[in-house]
Amino acid sequence: MLMCASAQASIVMTGSRIIYPADSREVSVQLTNRDDFPGVVQVWLDEGNPQSAPQTANAPFVTTPPVFRLAAHSGQTVRLRYVGKPVAQDRESLWWFNFIQIPPSEKGAQADNQLLVLVRSRVKVLMRPNGLTGSPLEMASTSRVWLQNGTLFLRNNSGYYLALSSLEVGDAGKKQRIQSETIAPWATVSWPAKVSRIAEANMRWINDQGATLSGRVAVENQGDVGH
Structure with missing residues (x-):
């Protein structure tokens, strides 16, 4: 059985949101595994649907790598590259970055009775043109x-x-x-x-x-x- 849970994630992202300068070719996101064991991580972006999945999400981004193994107490850099149409220059544009942590599964007789919990995190991606009115600090x-x-x-x-x-x-x-x-x-x-x-x-x-x-x-x- 697969279940999406709100349990405390052991794979964490540096920062609380992703700022993507509109004039940048790509940005990097740092993920870290705080567990004592490895895990598999899958990442994708969506346009605002909290029920999105990698197979259905259609945000105009390429993620590299989209799926990877993350060793215990190690980090991985994920690159995001925007491949969509030009964005509005008088405001930020918003997408959402998702990453799911897939824990290792048991093998043998215990595997039949195992409940596999997928821990999903979701953070904002703000594409930010230069010279916007206002300030995030004010x-x-x-x-x-x-x-x-x-x-x-x-x-x-x-x-x-x-x-x-x-x-x-x-x-x-x-x-x-x-x-x-x-x-x-x-x-x-x-x-x-x-x-x-x-x-x-x-x-x-x-x-x-x-x-x-x-x-x-x-x-x-x-x-x-x-x-």
Whole structure:
């Protein structure tokens, strides 16, 4: 039996996301086996489907190598090369890098009763053109929130993907807290409002290094929506 599990992976990637400069021919990803035994690793990219598999994924990338054996306590460099059409130059483009760890299987009589657990990890691949509006370190300054007709809105006015960790809005009387969300460049997302007034908005987000940053977000009046 094969089962995809959320168990703690022993094959780990250096970094929490992959940044692919749009003018680069390829980028390298480092994987490390922390186990005391070898394993087989398979890698692929997808366009946003968490149920993707190597046979169905159609992201425009070539991975080298796509499958490899990783010895105990050793590392492997995987090269990613983009082979698709030119990307938009005013925003990041997003794909997902997947890697599955296939542990060694038992041989002999025990093999018939063995449960083989495949541990899958999935991280963002952000293709980043030069000269984008904003900064991954200052996402709060290029974000805006407002209330309109019982709906809370948040707009990402930058060319970078916003990895929102939390958003807290409201006043001294009542607050609303929004949890993790990925917001595309120049995109607006919304939620049913649980507050009737926003006196202050504070945001936490994840940067390229995986650290959580925080900052105050500008609150727009209804008449300023879209700016």
